Amino acid sequence: MRGRAALVIGLTVVLAVLIQTTLFGRLRIVTPDLVLLIGILLSLTRIRPEAVLGVGFIAGLIVDLLGASLLGLRAVVYTVVAYIAIRTKERAELGRVTIAIWAGVLTFVGVVLLILVGTLFGQVSLLGENAVSRMILVPLANIAAAGLLAPTFVRIVDRDRTALRYP
Amino acid sequence: MLTAKKSDRALPTLITLLVVGVLLMTFDVRLDGGGVVGVLRTGTQAIVSPLQRLASYAVNPISNALDSLSNVASLREQNAELSAELAESQAALIAMQDQIAKLALLEQLYDLGDGGGQVGRTVANVIGAVDAALIIDKGTSEGVLVGQPVIDTNGYVVGTVTTSSPGSATIVPITAERQGITVQTGSQTGALTSQAFSSEMTLTMVLDVFDAREPVLAGDRVVTSAGSTRYPAGLPVGEILENASPESTSLTTTVRPFVDPETLRLVVVLAWPPDPISAVTDDTVVEETTTTTSGEDTTTTTLPEEDG
Numbered sequence A: 001m002r003g004r005a006a007l008v009i010g011l012t013v014v015l016a017v018l019i020q021t022t023l024f025g026r027l028r029i030v031t032p033d034l035v036l037l038i039g040i041l042l043s044l045t046r047i048r049p050e051a052v053l054g055v056g057f058i059a060g061l062i063v064d065l066l067g068a069s070l071l072g073l074r075a076v077v078y079t080v081v082a083y084i085a086i087r088t089k090e091r092a093e094l095g096r097v098t099i100a101i102w103a104g105v106l107t108f109v110g111v112v113l114l115i116l117v118g119t120l121f122g123q124v125s126l127l128g129e130n131a132v133s134r135m136i137l138v139p140l141a142n143i144a145a146a147g148l149l150a151p152t153f154v155r156i157v158d159r160d161r162t163a164l165r166y167p
Numbered sequence B: 001m002l003t004a005k006k007s008d009r010a011l012p013t014l015i016t017l018l019v020v021g022v023l024l025m026t027f028d029v030r031l032d033g034g035g036v037v038g039v040l041r042t043g044t045q046a047i048v049s050p051l052q053r054l055a056s057y058a059v060n061p062i063s064n065a066l067d068s069l070s071n072v073a074s075l076r077e078q079n080a081e082l083s084a085e086l087a088e089s090q091a092a093l094i095a096m097q098d099q100i101a102k103l104a105l106l107e108q109l110y111d112l113g114d115g116g117g118q119v120g121r122t123v124a125n126v127i128g129a130v131d132a133a134l135i136i137d138k139g140t141s142e143g144v145l146v147g148q149p150v151i152d153t154n155g156y157v158v159g160t161v162t163t164s165s166p167g168s169a170t171i172v173p174i175t176a177e178r179q180g181i182t183v184q185t186g187s188q189t190g191a192l193t194s195q196a197f198s199s200e201m202t203l204t205m206v207l208d209v210f211d212a213r214e215p216v217l218a219g220d221r222v223v224t225s226a227g228s229t230r231y232p233a234g235l236p237v238g239e240i241l242e243n244a245s246p247e248s249t250s251l252t253t254t255v256r257p258f259v260d261p262e263t264l265r266l267v268v269v270l271a272w273p274p275d276p277i278s279a280v281t282d283d284t285v286v287e288e289t290t291t292t293t294s295g296e297d298t299t300t301t302t303l304p305e306e307d308g
Helices: A002-023 A034-043 A049-066 A072-091 A096-120 A131-158 B010-029 B035-072 B072-110 B275-281
Strands: B121-128 B133-136 B148-152 B157-164 B169-173 B180-183 B188-194 B205-211 B221-226 B237-239 B251-257 B266-270 B288-296 B297-304
Touching: A002 A131, A002 B121, A002 B148, A034 A049, A034 A072, A034 A131, A034 B266, A049 B010, A049 B035, A049 B121, A049 B297, A072 B010, A072 B221, A096 A131, A131 B035, B010 B035, B035 B121, B035 B157, B035 B169, B121 B221, B121 B237, B133 B266, B157 B205, B169 B288, B180 B205, B180 B237, B251 B297
Parallel strands: B121 B288
Antiparallel strands: B121 B133, B121 B266, B133 B169, B148 B157, B148 B266, B157 B169, B180 B188, B180 B221, B188 B205, B205 B251, B221 B237, B237 B251, B288 B297
8 A cells, every 4th residue: 555545544444433423423313424434435446455354454443442331342243344345346336326335235234233243242231222224324414425425535545536437 | 265375374374363363362261361461451551541531532522523413403402402401400419408408407307327338439531442441531540440340420221340450441332231231110120222233323322121921111210220230329321222021030122221331421330339348437538539620620539528
């Protein structure tokens, strides 16, 4: 990963964590999981897959460290979701809509994994109430966020204005 | 379905990171949030909390505006109700002031004091949230320590402090605590636990009374018990939602907590249990740190309480 790309990704992750823990942490309406979305969208860039997994892991770890849930819970889940994203991205790169839906499906996988692994480690109460409705609302919010942000994010990280341009 | 390239190292990296993640989870469980894990959490919070504080100043107006928009339909009705409540409260306050004056006179006559039993309080702003946990802008520098109980500005129980760094602390609300809380309703003592998988939009908890002698009724208040080691006795927690009668010797019902953690903007951290040495010393000065917030300006004043 080049220095500039690393800087952009680092700043994006910090910004996503800050927005997630301040603005979205306090809103009672439907909110996306921006940190998870960053891990998913990174797989669309030219960044090496290992680096994408590393970013997903570290981003999840930062959220774990700021919250009260088990350390490593989100790190593991975000890494798995980033891996699935890397392996399935070719199927998503058809258009803006397919990318958004693909990101939504991966978010759904992430939320379900989070609840499953959290339940195994007795952490589900810490993940917040209304876990079932979150499984639906967070992916829907991420679909909208991915539809809006994906092309711009990939172009900035790759420094390629032609990336994710569809006729 | 899945595409894989033989040359890439994604799978070994994934396995390595998963092993590291599971190891971290195991350490966290084994150390119960303390040790290296506690240091890591405190360190991260110390680094991120100034940024979160800055971010919260920027996003406060946005979140307030969005909150208001989502509640705009009920705001007028709520305003009328609050005006009526305010008038009643003002009348009650005047009546209470008379009683306080009488009490002060009686205390003076019989040479009674409060015995230094006042608990120190730190008022803090909620600057963020991660899942159910709340992040506040006060930490060890202001006397906020792990394990201290937290209430809202009305005195209702919110939860406990789980981690604390110099500039911030994390609170886990009672609705997300795993171990539950010992409470009292009427003369009966029970355990109040969170209802993690509730799919309803209402916030409820489960009350189990294992030595039930009489039924409980909807609307009965639930307060913290003297048997609780984590909260002072008598703090209001919530109200019972459904009538329930004892079956054999136990009783189970649902409780609606008075506090909805998602709506909190200010909380009060109690310095409890008070230092046993200072609590019994008559001439000890208990400091009360109060922070008032008006818009983006925050001022902190430290006032010594009067001796008893």
